[in-house]
Amino acid sequence: MIGAAHDTIVALATAQGVSAIAVIRLSGSDSIAITQQLFRGKKLTEQPSHTIHFGTLVDGDKMIDEVLVSVFRGPNSFTKENSVEISCHGSPVIVKEIIKALLKNGARLALPGEFTKRAFLNGRFDLAQAEAVADLITAETDNARQAALNQMRGGFSKEINHLREELIHFASLIELELDFGEEDVEFAKRDDLIQLIQKIQSYLRSLILSFDQGNVIKNGVPTVIAGKPNAGKSTLLNTLLNEERAIVSDIPGTTRDAIEDEMVVGGINFRFIDTAGLRETEDIIEAMGVERTRERMKKASIIIYLFDLSTETMDNIAKEEQALKALSIPYFKVGNKIDKADPALLENLKDQNFTFISAADKTNIQQLKDKLLAHFHITTVKTGDVLVTNLRHYQNLLQTSESLDRVLSGIDQGITGDFLAMDIRQALHYLGAITGSISTEDLLENIFSKFCIGK
Numbered sequence: 289m290i291g292a293a294h295d296t297i298v299a300l301a302t303a304q305g306v307s308a309i310a311v312i313r314l315s316g317s318d319s320i321a322i323t324q325q326l327f328r329g330k331k332l333t334e335q336p337s338h339t340i341h342f343g344t345l346v347d348g349d350k351m352i353d354e355v356l357v358s359v360f361r362g363p364n365s366f367t368k369e370n371s372v373e374i375s376c377h378g379s380p381v382i383v384k385e386i387i388k389a390l391l392k393n394g395a396r397l398a399l400p401g402e403f404t405k406r407a408f409l410n411g412r413f414d415l416a417q418a419e420a421v422a423d424l425i426t427a428e429t430d431n432a433r434q435a436a437l438n439q440m441r442g443g444f445s446k447e448i449n450h451l452r453e454e455l456i457h458f459a460s461l462i463e464l465e466l467d468f469g470e471e472d473v474e475f476a477k478r479d480d481l482i483q484l485i486q487k488i489q490s491y492l493r494s495l496i497l498s499f500d501q502g503n504v505i506k507n508g509v510p511t512v513i514a515g516k517p518n519a520g521k522s523t524l525l526n527t528l529l530n531e532e533r534a535i536v537s538d539i540p541g542t543t544r545d546a547i548e549d550e551m552v553v554g555g556i557n558f559r560f561i562d563t564a565g566l567r568e569t570e571d572i573i574e575a576m577g578v579e580r581t582r583e584r585m586k587k588a589s590i591i592i593y594l595f596d597l598s599t600e601t602m603d604n605i606a607k608e609e610q611a612l613k614a615l616s617i618p619y620f621k622v623g624n625k626i627d628k629a630d631p632a633l634l635e636n637l638k639d640q641n642f643t644f645i646s647a648a649d650k651t652n653i654q655q656l657k658d659k660l661l662a663h664f665h666i667t668t669v670k671t672g673d674v675l676v677t678n679l680r681h682y683q684n685l686l687q688t689s690e691s692l693d694r695v696l697s698g699i700d701q702g703i704t705g706d707f708l709a710m711d712i713r714q715a716l717h718y719l720g721a722i723t724g725s726i727s728t729e730d731l732l733e734n735i736f737s738k739f740c741i742g743k
């Protein structure tokens with residue numbers, strides 16, 4: 289259970305560590321009064337909302353710091369409660385002393401996400417928008433930032449609520465019919481209902497389809513670099529990242545653990561994962577590495593599979609591709625070391641959809657990056673674009689859509705109103721779960737506990 293809703297909560301809102309300024313945030317009916325207890329300056333409790341005041345904070349006789357205090361009065365604040373932001377000097381010791389003094393005077397420490405949770409519970413925004421706040425803070429690319437911002441500003445929430453209301457209207461008409469029992473009345477015109485459901489379905493479908501892209505934009509793409517020992521995987525990782533991240537050596541089996549690092553290419557965050565080369569080995573540590581490689585490959589969004597064209601034969605390449613195909617993960621075949629490759633082999637492979645590179649000489653690396661980008665069809669996210677980036681929303685959309693399919697086939701088969709009403713209620717439930725019109729304490733805790741403290 290997240291703590292009682294009327295407590296006054298406090299947390300550091302800025303990052304931990306030394307900085308020019310740190311901001312401590314309070315929310316709750318007593319937040320202005322509690323701050324007043326420590327404040328030497330104007331009387332805060334008499335100040336209007338949205339004003340900033342200079343003064344000193346004290347703990348008994350001890351002066352802690354010179355600060356600026358911003359006063360927000362509910363409901364005109366982020367949480368819709370009385371709120372205070374204290375801007376102090378950015379020293380961890382000062383922050384600790386101020387928070388300690390606030391706790392002594394009646395505040396309690398905020399739980400993760402508790403400020404945003406209060407904002408949601410007090411009706412500042414719906415659940416999907418609250419979740420977007422967290423996404424906005426953790427966005428790692430400009431595309432992810434824009435997608436989160438669009439969602440925070442309403443995104444699909446408004447449209448979903450609107451469709452939900454229309455559906456509720458039908459559900460209540462059908463339920464009214466049930467009250468009339470035998471009399472065989474039909475308040476809810478079936479044709480109109482079919483039309484509404486088709487409209488909702490087409491909107492849901494566009495949202496569901498956007499998730500592929502939304503997921504890539506929000507979470508990035510785990511990209512595993514795999515292949516036999518010495519194929520040049522670590523060299524390629526270093527070339528892609530433009531730094532000496534992994535050890536390169538001509539001794540096969542050098543990389544034993546997976547090494548990963550991220551890079552933004554064309555607005556997508558690629559997480560490149562260099563792995564231990566795939567081979568049978570007696571070395572226990574290397575064997576563990578190979579096992580990890582296989583695990584990583586299964587979880588990858590895409591595999592860059594390297595072949596050492598200075599040593600490989602057509603037969604071996606075909607055999608390796610068989611094993612690769614069996615994983616059912618999208619992959620790119622990349623022929624490395626073209627600087628040392630047999631021209632006859634290159635000629636034989638020319639129609640087999642290879643990207644030919646030299647990781648060491650950095651040849652054709654851009655071509656490889658272009659192929660990666662093209663695979664994910666990412667375009668720049670613009671203001672107002674609606675993209676589903678959240679797995680929870682995605683799952684609820686799918687379930688709404690399935691329930692509506694059942695309504696449609698139910699109408700088609702002429703099933704009775706009570707069964708129709710049940711499937712509509714089911715669809716309403718899933719739709720409402722997205723925006724939080726329907727929520728449980730468990731769900732809320734699950735969502736907000738993933739926020740950082742102070743948010």
Ligand SMILES: Nc1nc2c(ncn2[C@@H]2O[C@H](COP(=O)(O)OP(=O)(O)O)[C@@H](O)[C@H]2O)c(=O)[nH]1
Nearest residue numbers: 518519520521522523536537538625646647648
């Ligand atoms: N000639 C040539 N050698 C390369 C190329 N890429 C990697 N190598 C060499 O191949 C050996 C194995 O490279 P490494 O990146 O450690 O392979 P890994 O085992 O797949 O990680 C090293 O000696 C590299 O210098 C390339 O494009 N051309």
Ligand SMILES: [Mg+2]
Nearest residue numbers: 521522542543
């Ligand atoms: Mg390596």
